[in-house]
Amino acid sequence: MTSTDSQGGPGARPAQMQEHHGKAVALALAAAVGGFLFGFDSSVINGAVSAIQGQYELSSFVIGFVVAIALLGSAVGAWFAGPLADRIGRTRVMLVAAVLFLASALGSGFAVSPWDLTVWRVVGGVAIGIASVIAPAYIAEIAPSKIRGRLASFQQLAITLGIFAALLSSAFFAGAADGGAEGTFAGLDTWRWMLLAEAVPAVVFGVLALLIPESPRYLVASGQPRKAVAVLRDSLHARNPERLVEAVRRSLQREERPSMADLRGPRLGLQPIVWTGIVLSVLQQFVGINVIFYYSTTLWQSVGFDEGDSFTISVGTAVLNVLVTFIAVAFVDKVGRRKLLMAGSLGMVAGLGAVTVAFTQAAVVPGTEDVSLSGVWGPVALVGANLFVIAFGASWGPVVWVLLGEMFPNRIRAAALAVAASAQWAANFVITVTFPVLSQDVSLWATYLLYTTFAALSFFFVRSKVPETNGVDLEDMGVDPAQALARSRQGADPVG
Numbered sequence: 001m002t003s004t005d006s007q008g009g010p011g012a013r014p015a016q017m018q019e020h021h022g023k024a025v026a027l028a029l030a031a032a033v034g035g036f037l038f039g040f041d042s043s044v045i046n047g048a049v050s051a052i053q054g055q056y057e058l059s060s061f062v063i064g065f066v067v068a069i070a071l072l073g074s075a076v077g078a079w080f081a082g083p084l085a086d087r088i089g090r091t092r093v094m095l096v097a098a099v100l101f102l103a104s105a106l107g108s109g110f111a112v113s114p115w116d117l118t119v120w121r122v123v124g125g126v127a128i129g130i131a132s133v134i135a136p137a138y139i140a141e142i143a144p145s146k147i148r149g150r151l152a153s154f155q156q157l158a159i160t161l162g163i164f165a166a167l168l169s170s171a172f173f174a175g176a177a178d179g180g181a182e183g184t185f186a187g188l189d190t191w192r193w194m195l196l197a198e199a200v201p202a203v204v205f206g207v208l209a210l211l212i213p214e215s216p217r218y219l220v221a222s223g224q225p226r227k228a229v230a231v232l233r234d235s236l237h238a239r240n241p242e243r244l245v246e247a248v249r250r251s252l253q254r255e256e257r258p259s260m261a262d263l264r265g266p267r268l269g270l271q272p273i274v275w276t277g278i279v280l281s282v283l284q285q286f287v288g289i290n291v292i293f294y295y296s297t298t299l300w301q302s303v304g305f306d307e308g309d310s311f312t313i314s315v316g317t318a319v320l321n322v323l324v325t326f327i328a329v330a331f332v333d334k335v336g337r338r339k340l341l342m343a344g345s346l347g348m349v350a351g352l353g354a355v356t357v358a359f360t361q362a363a364v365v366p367g368t369e370d371v372s373l374s375g376v377w378g379p380v381a382l383v384g385a386n387l388f389v390i391a392f393g394a395s396w397g398p399v400v401w402v403l404l405g406e407m408f409p410n411r412i413r414a415a416a417l418a419v420a421a422s423a424q425w426a427a428n429f430v431i432t433v434t435f436p437v438l439s440q441d442v443s444l445w446a447t448y449l450l451y452t453t454f455a456a457l458s459f460f461f462v463r464s465k466v467p468e469t470n471g472v473d474l475e476d477m478g479v480d481p482a483q484a485l486a487r488s489r490q491g492a493d494p495v496g
Contacts, residue, residue: 044198055191090137323393348392
């Protein structure tokens, strides 16, 4: 491909590329609002848990069930999001997710019993699952290959911002209320305001879903090549939209719409690349990252920090998680996916290993089930946990979502991403419900040793099984990686 375009000579290309990239960035940001809601909905219940438990006089098991049930809803939502996206389109599925987020916010905020609150938590979970699939798929499909990693990293960045925003909004309502989190604000229970706050970003997401264009790759797959050319030309300012549409058409190879049946393969019923996505997703959760965000305040209290310090530490960890995500955004297209993941695995092993060693020195407080860390071991555990968050946030948090959005061939992308994301949510549920049992009935050091083991396994899995997708066009996913990368370097990217 030459450096000229239809608007002029060689000097026109940089300006056109800049405009094209700017449009792609704007669309990626719009789609990433789904990730913001993903993080917000996942975290907002935490500030309301104690008040809900007290108001409805719920047992620990029941309130734990109300919190965790959303994760199962997420697995269901992720499973169906891919096939639905292949049937009705990416942007329409975003709109479905926005409606479900809004319904969950309003239903949870005005719940009359713990049982209908549970139902609305499931609805919110389904929306989270849908958002976890559709945002990475859409971003990958509209992004130029040269900046695809950075744009796909917006998903994880948005998730971390959503977690932080939920924490801030809950703190605001608790601080402004009469009686704190268990009091009232403007005549309504404070915890209800915390849950209702989600309605605002849900409406924003719905409006954006109505405004942004459909994925051109979906339009080709659904037999609408002219619309695909129009989106590429008018919305993304691609240099040669007709050629890209033809490349997408060839990569799809068949006239039938994509379906779950396309995932079938010789290894336990699935294609090898699908298994790679599933294992990546499971390992991302089995290192125990959500233990830090779901149980951190309780954990730090149990090892000797007072309640105020424990809350401050949790807030600091959430801020740190946001900040380190920018590292991945900056380097994912420069360093590559595999190197970032392997470096992150080593960092996670170091951090989790430090926590494990610290907890071997823990002693049970007489007359309680709590443990204490004396001397330097409390700070060692704290530093190790935050090193783990840094390593995860700069690598496995965002980069796994980048890979899931781009590593699958065009024909199976949405369906394969749905299966992998469902596995991720199921793994999240397993970690969430087993941590209290393992930490209390086994031991904290053995629990963190298990997470350290999975972190070590993640390094070897990436090294042996995960392909490098940096710089490879989506139309070349699924072909020989060396050949695909060579074609991309020769200028085969029709939209870059």
